[in-house]
Amino acid sequence: MKKKVISAILAAALATGVIAGSAVSALAADADLNGTTIEFWHSMGGVNGEAMDYLVQKFNSENEYGITVNAQYQGEYDDTINKLKSAQIGNMGADLVQIYDIGTRFMIDSGWIVPMQDLIDNDGYDVSKIEPNIAAYYTVDSRLYSMPFNSSTPILYYNKDMFTAAGVAEAPTSLAGIADVAEALTGNGGAGEAISLGIYGWFFEQLLAKQGLQYVDNGNGREEAATKVVFDENGGALNILNQWKTLYDAGYAPNVGRGGDSGLTDFAAGKSAMTLGSTASLKQILKDVNGKFEVGTAYFPSVTDADQGGVSIGGASLWALNNEDAAKQAATWKFVEFLVSAESQAYWNAQTGYFPVTTDAHEEQIFKDNIAEYPQFQTAIDQLHDSAPEYAGALMSVFPEARQIVETNIENMLNGVSTPEESVAAMAKDINASIEDYNLLNE
Amino acid sequence: MKKKPSLLERTRAYGFLLPCILIFAIFLFYPFFKTIFLSLYKTNKMGQAKLFVGIGNYMDLLTSSSFYNSLKVTLIFVVIVVVGSMAIGLLGAVLCNKAFPGIRAFSTAYALPMAIASSSAAMIFKIILHPSVGILNKLTGLNINWVSDPKYALVCVAILTAWLNSGINFLYFSAGLGNIDESIYERASVDGASPIQQFFHLTLPGLSPIMFYTLVVNIIQAFQSFGQVKILTQGGPGESTNLIVYSIYRDAFFNYRFGSAAAQSVILFVIVMILTLVMFKIEKKGVKY
Numbered sequence: 001m002k003k004k005v006i007s008a009i010l011a012a013a014l015a016t017g018v019i020a021g022s023a024v025s026a027l028a029a030d031a032d033l034n035g036t037t038i039e040f041w042h043s044m045g046g047v048n049g050e051a052m053d054y055l056v057q058k059f060n061s062e063n064e065y066g067i068t069v070n071a072q073y074q075g076e077y078d079d080t081i082n083k084l085k086s087a088q089i090g091n092m093g094a095d096l097v098q099i100y101d102i103g104t105r106f107m108i109d110s111g112w113i114v115p116m117q118d119l120i121d122n123d124g125y126d127v128s129k130i131e132p133n134i135a136a137y138y139t140v141d142s143r144l145y146s147m148p149f150n151s152s153t154p155i156l157y158y159n160k161d162m163f164t165a166a167g168v169a170e171a172p173t174s175l176a177g178i179a180d181v182a183e184a185l186t187g188n189g190g191a192g193e194a195i196s197l198g199i200y201g202w203f204f205e206q207l208l209a210k211q212g213l214q215y216v217d218n219g220n221g222r223e224e225a226a227t228k229v230v231f232d233e234n235g236g237a238l239n240i241l242n243q244w245k246t247l248y249d250a251g252y253a254p255n256v257g258r259g260g261d262s263g264l265t266d267f268a269a270g271k272s273a274m275t276l277g278s279t280a281s282l283k284q285i286l287k288d289v290n291g292k293f294e295v296g297t298a299y300f301p302s303v304t305d306a307d308q309g310g311v312s313i314g315g316a317s318l319w320a321l322n323n324e325d326a327a328k329q330a331a332t333w334k335f336v337e338f339l340v341s342a343e344s345q346a347y348w349n350a351q352t353g354y355f356p357v358t359t360d361a362h363e364e365q366i367f368k369d370n371i372a373e374y375p376q377f378q379t380a381i382d383q384l385h386d387s388a389p390e391y392a393g394a395l396m397s398v399f400p401e402a403r404q405i406v407e408t409n410i411e412n413m414l415n416g417v418s419t420p421e422e423s424v425a426a427m428a429k430d431i432n433a434s435i436e437d438y439n440l441l442n443e
Numbered sequence: 444m445k446k447k448p449s450l451l452e453r454t455r456a457y458g459f460l461l462p463c464i465l466i467f468a469i470f471l472f473y474p475f476f477k478t479i480f481l482s483l484y485k486t487n488k489m490g491q492a493k494l495f496v497g498i499g500n501y502m503d504l505l506t507s508s509s510f511y512n513s514l515k516v517t518l519i520f521v522v523i524v525v526v527g528s529m530a531i532g533l534l535g536a537v538l539c540n541k542a543f544p545g546i547r548a549f550s551t552a553y554a555l556p557m558a559i560a561s562s563s564a565a566m567i568f569k570i571i572l573h574p575s576v577g578i579l580n581k582l583t584g585l586n587i588n589w590v591s592d593p594k595y596a597l598v599c600v601a602i603l604t605a606w607l608n609s610g611i612n613f614l615y616f617s618a619g620l621g622n623i624d625e626s627i628y629e630r631a632s633v634d635g636a637s638p639i640q641q642f643f644h645l646t647l648p649g650l651s652p653i654m655f656y657t658l659v660v661n662i663i664q665a666f667q668s669f670g671q672v673k674i675l676t677q678g679g680p681g682e683s684t685n686l687i688v689y690s691i692y693r694d695a696f697f698n699y700r701f702g703s704a705a706a707q708s709v710i711l712f713v714i715v716m717i718l719t720l721v722m723f724k725i726e727k728k729g730v731k732y
Contacts, residue, residue, distance in 0.1 A: 078697065082696055085488070085489060085490070085699070088489075106488065110488075192575070254588070255588060255591045255592070255680070256574070256588075256591065257588075257590065257591040258591070258677060258679055258680070259677075265573060265575065265576055266575045266576075269575055269576050271575045397488070398698070400697060400698075401697065401698045404693075404697070407679070408679060408681060408682065411591075411679055411680040411681050412680075412681045415592070415593050415680055415681060417593075417681055434698070437485065437700070438488065440485075440494070441485055441486065441487040441488070441493045441494060442487045442488050
């Protein structure tokens with residue numbers, strides 16, 4: 001039996017190599033697409049998964065080329081990219097795959113993909129339809145590498161009833177501003193805590209972008225692969241952590257745990273007056289609150305009100321894989337084009353709360369109805385339009401690991417294990433070591 | 444006079460062993476040696492061995508405070524889980540050893556954790572332990588952040604695991620109790636032994652063979668705990684619940700650092716092997732068959 005446990009552990013350590021495909025194949029003409037089947041891997045579960053299935057079925061029954069899309073739910077974003085790494089042995093993987101924002105650098109460097117720009121150029125598709133601040137994230141060397149599909153930004157959710165009771169007219173615009181109104185909210189407002197602030201790496205990245213500062217060198221990892229972090233040198237990280245700790249020490253922002261959703265429960269339960277969350281959580285929050293109080297939305301806060309920056313997007317995009325099959329590649333493009341069409345995007349937005357990635361979706365009736373029903377969503381759109389491409393955010397191959405490191409060190413700071421200065425130093429040291437290793441081994 | 448066995452007869456046994464050996468070779472020996480091989484390399488993003496570093500991965504681990512922390516929390520975790528799950532299982536089995544109405548319902552309840560997947564149990568505990576809407580804080584009136592406070596997180600995960608593992612222990616101990624001859628209790632009663640004396644001098648020694656077996660299984664099972672950590676704490680807060688198996692998972696499938704993960708696996712293997720050897724040594728002295 002001891003062997004059993006050992007073998008289990010050993011087997012876990014055994015996922016091995018992958019051989020990357022190469023070379024861009026020529027695109028086939030529309031004519032011979034009949035009967036082509038493409039594999040599509042995605043990470044949309046729950047309500048979002050149902051909306052995805054609906055779109056796929058719609059395409060399968062309505063497309064005039066005879067293309068069949070075989071959509072497969074592969075688990076969460078992490079699972080999908082990990083499965084892709086394993087499946088790339090012998091091209092047994094997908095033709096189109098949905099990869100999260102922080103997998104972008106990895107996918108570009110992987111050598112498995114056809115840049116979306118090639119498919120776009122081939123078809124003469126009008127890229128200007130895509131929201132520029134969304135396209136900016138996936139554009140590297142002025143080429144759009146993947147097609148944005150489900151994009152979101154974080155926003156501040158607040159309990160309007162509590163704000164009224166506390167006599168606070170406006171939602172705060174910065175972490176410092178949150179501290180200013182916190183006493184009123186917990187006093188007359190009746191809140192248990194001013195803000196339920198989940199420990200989430202994405203929020204840290206956004207707070208950095210809101211200061212207009214960069215995360216890594218080489219143009220935030222966009223001109224060339226990053227070699228080290230710069231948030232320690234430019235002081236951005238320390239600003240965030242100091243302000244975070246101030247809120248925590250005063251009891252305004254207690255530790256509600258790790259992850260993007262960890263603050264939502266307290267908010268929906270009417271305990272906290274504010275929370276930070278993705279726009280994609282709007283539907284869920286409204287459902288959980290269920291009319292108990294009025295939910296307001298505001299821009300994602302900066303660190304101090306003097307900050308000049310913007311938010312970047314999160315979510316995922318669609319990557320075309322190079323399987324050296326011209327027909328499949330052409331079919332993949334047809335499907336992508338369908339997914340980002342105004343009609344599909346309006347439907348997708350209404351069902352999920354992700355942005356419509358194309359501006360022409362705003363003209364669709366279904367979009368107009370949705371925004372009339374959920375006026376809170378307008379905040380997200382305005383915030384996106386108020387940002388600028390230069391705050392598109394960093395690209396880094398080791399981003400998933402970096403996020404974990406950031407979260408661990410924020411946790412250590414809140415729990416009094418380390419000071420903000422020590423936490424920033426530890427973050428920088430660990431992430432730099434990981435970048436260095438990666439660059440050494442993956443030249 | 445005995446006839447000398449033919450070649451076929453002499454080698455036949457190996458033929459029967461062949462399928463088993465093949466399965467072992469593919470699923471045990473090959474991964475085992477591959478792991479040792481990988482532990483000597485640094486791997487690239489695809490998990491391919493790329494740079495030979497010799498014992499470099501081991502040196503990194505042995506000088507890393509994070510790894511010692513993993514070992515420490517794993518040991519604390521294993522102790523809590525093994526003691527807790529065996530105590531709950533034993534208590535349940537002793538209580539259910541008497542015949543009374545409704546005994547089946549109680550037995551089922553005590554054995555039930557066996558049937559619950561660790562991940563789904565962790566999801567339920569996540570809600571129970573939630574600081575603001577969880578039932579535990581509501582009922583006790585406490586305001587403790589169970590899984591986000593490093594003081595409580597490890598204990599919470601360990602107690603959950605102890606409860607999960609107690610079901611199978613209950614079953615083992617129930618079977619063990621059934622094997623103890625009733626008549627020795629009668630004789631002890633006649634001699635004037637109290638129920639407590641009977642428990643320590645008759646029940647426990649009578650259970651010792653099965654006790655040893657459950658101990659070994661429990662220790663190994665506790666070392667393997669993964670789903671609870673993944674769902675409840677992801678190794679946090681800080682690294683206070685970063686059990687070694689979770690740390691291996693993170694390194695291998697999250698950071699794609701198979702070399703380090705393989706080295707940790709090898710170290711875990713050595714620890715479990717030493718523990719098992721020590722236990723079998725002790726068995727020779729302590730267990731009465």
